[in-house]
Amino acid sequence: MVLEMKLIVGLGNPGRQYARHRHNVGFMAIDRLADHHGIHGAKRKFHSIMAQGDILGTPCVLLRPTTFMNRSGMAVCAALHYYKLDPDDSLVVVDDTALPCGQIRLRAAGSTGGHNGLADIELGLKTRVFPRLRIGVDNPGLVPQDQYVLSPFTSEQLERLEPAIEQACACIESWTNTDIDAVMAHYNART
Numbered sequence: 001m002v003l004e005m006k007l008i009v010g011l012g013n014p015g016r017q018y019a020r021h022r023h024n025v026g027f028m029a030i031d032r033l034a035d036h037h038g039i040h041g042a043k044r045k046f047h048s049i050m051a052q053g054d055i056l057g058t059p060c061v062l063l064r065p066t067t068f069m070n071r072s073g074m075a076v077c078a079a080l081h082y083y084k085l086d087p088d089d090s091l092v093v094v095d096d097t098a099l100p101c102g103q104i105r106l107r108a109a110g111s112t113g114g115h116n117g118l119a120d121i122e123l124g125l126k127t128r129v130f131p132r133l134r135i136g137v138d139n140p141g142l143v144p145q146d147q148y149v150l151s152p153f154t155s156e157q158l159e160r161l162e163p164a165i166e167q168a169c170a171c172i173e174s175w176t177n178t179d180i181d182a183v184m185a186h187y188n189a190r191t
Contacts, residue, residue, distance in 0.1 A: 006055075007034070007079055007090040008174050011072050011117040013150075021070060022137040023149040025161070026093040026117075029135065029168045030062050033147045036169055046078040047071075058176040070116040072174075073124030087130035091175055093168065095117060097145060099136025101153075102160030104168050106133050106175070106184045114145075131180060135161075135168055 010030030011023075018024050034040065038051030039062055049064045061083065065075035072092075080090060087151065088108070094117055101103060109129040112118040122128055140148030153161060171187040 001038060003062065004089060005059045005083055005085060005086055007061050007063060007076075007083065008055075008093070009065070009076055009079075009090060009155055010093045011069060011095075012064065012075060014064075014066045014069050018150070019149055020152045021094055022097075022153060022157075025095045025135045025137060026084055027163075028161075029093045029133075029172070030064055033169045033172055034062055039056050041125035041157055046082065047075040047096050048079070050079070053064050055176045060176060070120055072117040073122070076121050077124040079152075083084070087127055088180075089127050090130055091122060091172060092118065092130065092132045093172070094132055095149060096134035096135045097139055097149065099134055101136050101138040101157045102162075102164040103136040104133060104164055104171060104187060105136075106171055106180070106187055107131065108184070131175065132150055133168060133175075135164055 008028035012027035013023055034051060037053055037055050039051045042049045042051040047065060047067045049066060052061050053060060061079060063070045063075060063079055067074050094115060096113065098113060108131050112122060118132060171183060174183045
């Protein structure tokens with residue numbers, strides 16, 4: 001049996017100045033996943049840095065949009081169209097200020113939760129029905145949200161983030177070849 005290709009998209013902002021910022025946790029997870037599975041040879045395509053490889057026997061495309069967060073839909077739509085994939089064959093990995101740092105939550109569909117990257121993808125796909133894996137970065141409190149997500153993690157947050165990135169990778173691996181409801185039941189219950 002040939003497994004259908006999966007598109008795994010980590011959201012973030014391109015550039016070294018953003019590398020360790022909260023908004024780039026999607027990039028961090030995708031990079032870790034690529035390292036775990038020896039997926040290298042990245043090239044520029046689909047307004048992104050992309051690489052292809054297998055994850056637990058499933059062919060996957062890993063995508064890091066280079067369009068900045070609020071234009072992520074352009075990259076996701078281009079890749080889905082090129083590979084002739086449905087939105088539910090993609091998984092978007094994104095930061096979430098509504099979750100405590102270190103917690104993850106997988107959903108098969110849902111709202112943008114005020115996230116500009118998810119909003120742009122939803123606009124491009126014309127649907128809310130696409131899986132997303134949210135990685136908590138804590139609530140900004142009194143700090144304006146845009147300033148908060150565009151600033152680095154604290155040392156305490158980094159300690160909680162490290163196991164969350166590993167858990168996110170395990171969740172993504174399961175998603176590539178398991179029914180999403182089963183993956184949600186397992187990983188969402190653990191957090």
